[in-house]
Amino acid sequence: MNKWVVKEFMADHNHPLVEQKNVQFLRSHRVIKNADKAQLNAMRGVGMGTSQIMDYMVQQSGGYKNVGFTKKDLYNHVDADRRVHLRDGDAEGALAYLCGKSEMDPSFYYKYNVDEDNRLANLFWADSTSKLDYSYFGDVLAFDTTYQTNAYKKPLVILVGINHHHQTIVFGCALLVDESVSTYTWVLETFLDAMNNKKPLSVITDGDKAMRKAIKRIFPDSCTVEEFECAWNDMLEMFNLHGHKWVTDIYAKRSRWAEAYLRGHFFAGMKNTQRCESMNAYLNRFLKTRLKLFEFVKHFDRALSRIRHNKAKAEFETHHSSAVLTTKLYALEKYAGTVFTRQCFLKFRDGMKNAELFFPVSTENHGGYRVHTLTKFRSPDKIWKLVFHVPT
Template identity: 30%
Template sequence: MDLSDNQYDEVGVDNEQDDNETIEEPKVGMTFSSAEEVWSYYMKYGKQKGFGVCKRNSKQGDDGNVRWFTLVCARQGTSKSKAANILKPRQTEKIGCMARINATLNDEGGYTLSKVNLDHTHVCSPEKARHFRCFKKVDARVSKRFKINDEAGIRMKKNFKSLVVEAGGYKNVPFVEECRNYIDKERQLRLGIGGAEALCNYFRQMQKKNPDFYYEMDVDDDLKLKNVFWADARSRAAYQSFRDVITFDTTYLTNAYNMPFAPFVGVNHHGQSMLFGCGLISNEDTHTFKWLFESWLNCMNDQPPNAIITDQDKAIQLAISRVFPTSRHRFCLWHIMKKLPKKFGSHSRYEEIKSTLQKCVYDSLSEQEFEERWCDLLNTYDLHENAWLGSLYSDRHFWVPAYIRDTFWAGMSIAQRSEGINAFFDNYVNSRTTLKQFVDQYDSALRRKVENEAVADFNSFNTEIPCISHYPLEKQFQKAYTIAKFKEVQDELRGFLYLTTSLLECEGGKYTYIVADEVQVSDELIKRANYIVKLDEDLLEVNCSCKLFEFRGILCRHALRILTQLGKSTVPSKYILDRWRKDIKRKYNFVKSSYEATSNPEGQRYDRIQNCFYELCSNAAKTESNCVKLINQLEQLKLEFH
């Protein structure tokens, strides 16, 4: 018999008793048939008297039987403060109480009480005894209810309250709301029949095909799978080329197919979605997201993204601040604005509020302009006490365009990327798909994605979109950019039709222009706005107040118009981003994926060379001298094979 802490300390054995039952006081010589009976008896006695019970120590014989053990009051012993600030010590229940019983193995194989101390050094309260940890018991019926409600999406707070009402009050509930720890422990990936085994087999097969396949598995104390993360070799290599911006969206497959799928998505030089790893998670709290983000960061060699886009979620926000403190975090504007009907749909002036809020958010070109319009919104419709708007204003640096335009987002919004993920798994996942089937189909979806990129690469090199103007700078973009991105440049050039420019200031080679723009929002609505464009001929810099280049990496129509107006035949090289170029060889194209057999001879040679380096790097990394020696030799080889 093993009297381990796990068996007795965490959750007591069944200790419920009839309210009218009187438990006899412990005395030396009392006998019990087993250690469990001793424990059960002393638990009932402790609850009747008003003190908690825990195991102090025990001794096991050579035959494996426990020779003796001690059960004590929960307030026994002393506690040394571990608080960082000695002026703010943490609370403790340890005060050195000596009440206890000693049970010794007898000749019949049972246990006899050999020592008894009934004196407590504190006040015992039977009414409050239920708050001791040993009495916080979750029985089978309650456990089942918790699990069902949790799977149905009922939040922990309501889950607990329903049981309080059913029991007739808090005093009749043998646990407290902190039983959320129990739910967290019980939560595991609901994988379906054969799901866990299929996942493990899949990971082993992928890693066997390519040692750069990466995965991590998170299990609970009972070795039940809670969360998993994985990324194939090609995705890991592609991240090195496109690590500037990612989106993290848990809503698509979770909502559509009840599959807790959490993908990390980026965008390539064609503007196509790329999967940079993904997870399956059992919970959506800060602890789970922190585990997932740390797994992903470890997979990507501790290189965080420059920027990350997520839904507005406090748990995700907190996890990102801890794991990616240097990354610029942005909320999905689309997810926020789609909540308007729910928040104000019943308001008598809903349409006015909606229109005013949209203008405030979308038309404000500066932070000051947004602040003024937001203040007018609250004043006009008396919305100062609206909690939702209050929370949005507090988080304005995470979602309002005026505050985030100065950061490069590669043209990504979470709405567009979610649509990309939808298309990513079209024809591969449906509402009846099990995890085992999903694993089988996952590779097919990735293979199609690689093929789509290969086709786009081919088209960008072997076809071209004719220029729509006679400006040489358009030819410059046509020659450098992929077709998808060149089309975006042409969209800006078409906008020249709606621009009017006026020189505001000119000093030496520095120009300042006002550019008036007209954008058709709908069949009946045209939005007009003025932008400031500054050009410095000496520094070869052009900046526009719309900040499209900073935001999307595409030079805006306003800046392009001023360049052409001043007779500039080329765009400064800093405005032709390598990220969108079609003529750059990116290393991930030479990496064989775990899910595809390469027929590319160059890729095969790359793999052969890379495999030779695995053992070499591992051995050289053991000492600093070998590391330096290898690096020097590699530098010589780089010159030879340049």
């Protein structure tokens, strides 16, 4: 029972034959070979999109008819491969990846917390290179929030600084559940824990109120300057600005902009969050908006590798090439080229050019004018006198 018996075979086709140019669309003739899969995985690993990979493979094989599969086949394979990686859960996959990194890198640090439904809320991580960079260059910390960097639209915070090549470096990264004071407080507390409780001298951010409150809570140090207060009150009296709303608001924020309050603080040349914004723009080249969490952390590592390669290149240029000397202060400039990194040397050389070759020796006041006595580098026996008439 339930058996079929062939009684007659007819060799003629019961449908029109497909033209040779359309054979490429037959399911029986379409297959993604193992070599193609390996190449696909390698290209996806460096961030190439599926459509771009298809175009490359078509060109490589000499046309669509020779590639052996369609773009839909390629997309189906990618989706199936992602489902395999996600079968244990996306968040679990991301945490497993970070756990694997910690096994290979003993100084690797990652921490997370979960919400009331036991779902991943906040995630922070920093590898040994980031921790080492912070130990050397952590006097100034800058961070900002960026969006649209993953499939869940979780806010991304990248904590950055500047190294001795004037390059932006990454100290740590966090994916957040929201932008509340408590969340930012968690980020800063976790960051300090990762960095052995070393606090920065200066913190630069975009001015977000929740972020400012968290900074004040974790980094409470502040100061007052009597001279600034006196000058401010004089200005209010002179221009009758008492009660002016904008003046009152900007005064309340004086500790974040007034030079008197910032004097003595080191900012490594940063005055705003432009470095953060540039870093976010750079990372967007590696991070797509639909990336799942486990994909995100992998692609973030790839971006870090590129950043650190640039640092290695700057180190090579500093130690294995000679600075070009352009000023007349040859001996001083040559010595500076041996003790500074190349970027620091260029900034120092600009300062030398601005200072020119003359040095002030003395200044005499004569009523309506002043006489400045100057000498010249390597010509101590010669002097120049500059007369400056004081405007009345």
